[in-house]
Amino acid sequence: MTTINRRLFIKSTGAAAALSLAAPLVARAAADPIKVGGLHDLSGALDSIGIPMNQVFQMAIKEINDAGGLLGRPVEGVIYDPQSNMSLYSQYATQMAVKDRVAVVMGGITSASRETIRPIFHRFKTLYFYNTQYEGGVCDRNEITLGTTPAQTVRRVIPYAMNLFGKRVYTIAADYNYGHITSAWVKRFVEENGGEVIETEFFPLDVSQFGSTISKIQAAKPDFVLSAMVGTSHLGFYRQWAGAGMKSQIPIVSTVFGAGPEQVILTPEEGNGILSCFGYYEAVDNPTNTAFLARVKAAYPDNTPTISEISEVTYEGMMIWADAVREAGSIEREALWEVMESGKTYDLPAGKVSIDPKTHHAIRDVYIAELQDQVFQIKEAFPQSQPEDTQMVCDLVADPEANKHYEISL
């Protein structure tokens, strides 16, 4: 058993003991499950990301129940499949908040889906955990954001790569919010470190042919390519890059590669050597993670998901929430905020995580890793990185009513 679970176990048995002393009236309430919502794409374009998240989400529920549930009540997952469709996101979010009256919701993958459902949960006062690495800037006390933001990742990987390869950078990015903001951060960090971004190119998410870009990159002769390319169409870039024999000539650094199952879809020859930066890799070396991965394997022996930051963080979300419920002895939002804002540090598979009370974003360890034979090897770790970007625009302590997604301008 891992540390966190041993601790959880003691606490929950304590809670159970306390409950058994309580009046029979409470015992009846014990039969009522606490509902938790899971809103991940299980079909459609994003299912390859959503399905592992959902698997881990279900596993977390099972673990909580095996440890005796919460407040003496079992936890029940309410799972809907928004089918990679924004209007279904908004419907199911409403349904979870209004009809199912879930205590908390984990979910949303793209920023678009988050901005669809976040206002709904805000309006109906349903606690919401967004567990994806994203461009930063959400300022909403109702949302707990555990994924990494550019100030945590880009800031680390840029100097690392510049040290290794050189100072001239060619940025290619997906043509949407995330890509634009990330590339702005890239430019800033490259310049802060005395380098130069020679070109920034944006690609619509449905572009799958990159021949012209590959020629242009060759003409520009950068020291490395920084990719913030997203989605399955953009995978074509890595293949065509390798196909042109460029892999051995110009290295690739990515801020987002490996959030989904990219490293498994590319062959080792195509993927080897790509550098990336996340808050979690399977290779993170601590006993909590080893045990976590073993449990994932045991829970899904046939279809073991590849765990990336996005699914590990979903697990984190459930664990942090469960811990707060136990400590607060309540599922009320306000009580849980108080626990989570206390600066408590959680010992999780990804390392030590705490929640920044000003932004409700995670302060967490960040890793740089290199892909070798479809597995990321950790090169360097940066403990306790702050979500500095969101901190620039958001202070929930001063303004607890904030409800906005800031676009951080640089």
Place this chain on the structure above:
Amino acid sequence: MEKSAIRDPGFYLMIAIGLAALFIGPLVVDMFTIMQVTQYVVLSVFALSLGYIWGFGGILSFGQAAFFGLGAYTFAVASINIGETTIPLILSFLLPAAFGAALGYFMFYGKLSDVYLGVVTMVVTLIFWKLANHTAGPEYVIGKARLGGFNGIPSIPTLNIPGEPDAWLDPAQLFQVFMAILIAVYVGLRLLIASDFGRVSIGIRENETRASLLGYDVRKHKVIVFSIGSGIAGLAGAMWATYQSFIDPNAFGMEMSAKALVWVMAGGVGTLVGPILGVILLQWLTLKLGMMELLNSFVVLGAIMMALVLALPKGMVPTLRGWALTGWTLARRGRGAARAKKPGEEGGAG
């Protein structure tokens, strides 16, 4: 089909059902259901826009989403800038209608027809979709509204009472207003179809050559029909934007156009009730499938669509009508066997 609306009992039945839902619905049904039904109402208006131009004008558009999206974005941009919603709602009808007229002029005066017409409308939709997706950068701002690219425009205001920008409608009121719009669109289209203009449109659908050989300007007629349909689709887009309080480029998506086709097709081309039924049935199904953790929603939905086309090629409403008619005839024949055969109805119709 050409039965005058004023004489058709079904017409009054539909209005009655609509009014009943409008007034009684919020009293007897819970808030969540009301919000769900609001969605069906919005999409029904959208389906009617295609049901009208296809079923009663013979214009098959694969790009109805272009106008839906245009209406939605118009409403979003205008309401964020103006700070109230009445003028934006009107604009979201007028602008798509004007654009529809322009595109219609381009197509019908160019004698495009058939599949080619479909593809041009589809291409236009794709262009909108691509451009809308390309507006992620901070330079794409209209007044106070950031277009937002792929992520779309969040925080679109809810409808307010005309003249009182701060009097926002609650979900039940929103439902009532939308229901009223749906009834108005339905009644408007029925009356339009029953009018001489509508009858000429039906004539054009039936035989374009004859219509022009009678001296009707087919091209002009089609442009008008197309433009009306575009305006209604735009209105539906605006309703969608305010209902969801956000809008993204998927409003311009192929899927949106295709869905409209499926609703109309499943419900029955050449009816107005059909598209509405199509929306209710298929949207309900999509929603339920996502909640059921069945195999995979796409498999089930795809199979149902194929089954619908193969089993009910005319759509639900005409098929049911056919069955009802056959049943009625059989019953009458059974009863009236003893009676003398009735002569066919004669004389002029209204």
Place this chain on the structure above:
Amino acid sequence: MTEVEGYKILRTRGLTMQFGGVTAVDNVDLDLNDGELRCLLGPNGAGKSTFFKCLTGQLTPTRGEITFKDQPITGWNTHDIVNLGVGIKTQVPNLFNGVSVYENVRLASRRKHMPAMAREIAEKMMEKCGISHLARREVGLLAHGQRQLVELAMVLAEEPSLILLDEPAAGMTGDERDRLAQLVLEAARGSAVIVVEHDMQFIRQIAKFVTVFNRGAIFREAMIDDIMRDRAVQEIYLGKQANAAA
């Protein structure tokens, strides 16, 4: 060319229609007096229907000019030509199949008249063509002869000054044909009429001056009796075009 004097309501000069390498209408000069009833004869493929299509703007001629009521209408849109006063019954009836007979005819009369008047005219024309009892039937379900009458009623309801009838008698019973002949003669009292027909019995009932088409060009123009005696005309009808054309 024509011997009959008077106001020429229709005039074509050098009218030519080519499809790729095929010349369907070849250099046709035709004059039609106001109020004249003209029959157009010729074997299948002689270009009569194509000629009609050129007159009504359904086809834009490759060369040549068409003048109707002193207006050069070459290249005009169909509906504009029709609105000048041309009504046509096409070879294969063009009808609004999904709607009733009455609605078909009313749409024709409604073009020029207000609803009440249109209704009256429509009913009168159906009566005239003997299809009142079919008024509420769906046109798509009628027999060919009945469809011909519906289309005729539509053309008459337009009250055109030039009526073009392309094989109006095809598919008709003897009674229907006699009635048709009466109708055509009556119509010709108010308008100019061109009739394309193969049915010789019918032609005899109505024709006076006749134009014969062959291979897209005008082959003969003469009074019906002369035409009937013309050996060359008989030959082209019997399919000996090769000799006759020489």
Place this chain on the structure above:
Amino acid sequence: MDYFIVVALEMVRAVAWLVLLSAGLAIIFGMMRVINFAHGEFLMLGGYTVVTSTHAGVNEAVAILILAPLSVGLFGIIVERLVIRRLYGRILDSLLATWGLSMLMIGGVTLIFGNTVEGIASPFGGMAIGAYQVPIYNFVLIGFAALVLFGVWVVLKFTRAGLIARATMQNPAMAEALGVRTSWVYMATFGIGSGVTGLAGGLIAPVTGVVPTMGVNFVGQAFITVITGGAAVITGTLSSATLLGTISQATTFLAGPVYGDAALLLVALVLLRLLPQGITGRIFKRSL
């Protein structure tokens, strides 16, 4: 200088790409007037055949050139028998039915293979043109695009089967009267169209991400190419692919991929306005 060679090569590759994507669709649409909305998923199926069979140890070339066209062609025949056959002459119904099929296929492939399958690397590696590296595989794509068009041309022009197919498409009733079993001709045509699509799917597998939803990205381009080309399979596909491919690629080089896509769509729009029946509806009328 070498940059211009690279750019020119890229344009040719873009044309070849459009030809490959749309040839199968063109055969089916041009000869049968059936719009196969599941065309993208047929490509996906070709890609999956290659990927899975390569992982099972089949030689890559065999998988791409033989297995992919065979299995997708066979699948096409089954689809034709079960679905398309009932919908001839009903363009719209067949469109809707195949749209359902496309969803069914996306869902079905996800169920069977899962949504993450390791792809195959593009063979042959790169070669140098001056200071530039280009994938040798580009030449393979260009070669096969030419071969597909040439093959279809030879079949239509010089074989009895091609003659029968052309006769059937021109006038089914007459062909039937002459003893042709038109139903078989349709089935074969659909099967061959599907097979060509399968081959294309196999050929693009090494350069794209093979995932169940990949078809969605291609189907639009394929349609526009085919419709812009008009009814003639070969000249239509070739002329519209050439026009659209070069213009969009040139724009991509000059202004970036968004404008490249937009240029492709605008050109298609203008062309359709000027030539409402597609390029071969007006020019090259008598071509195949």
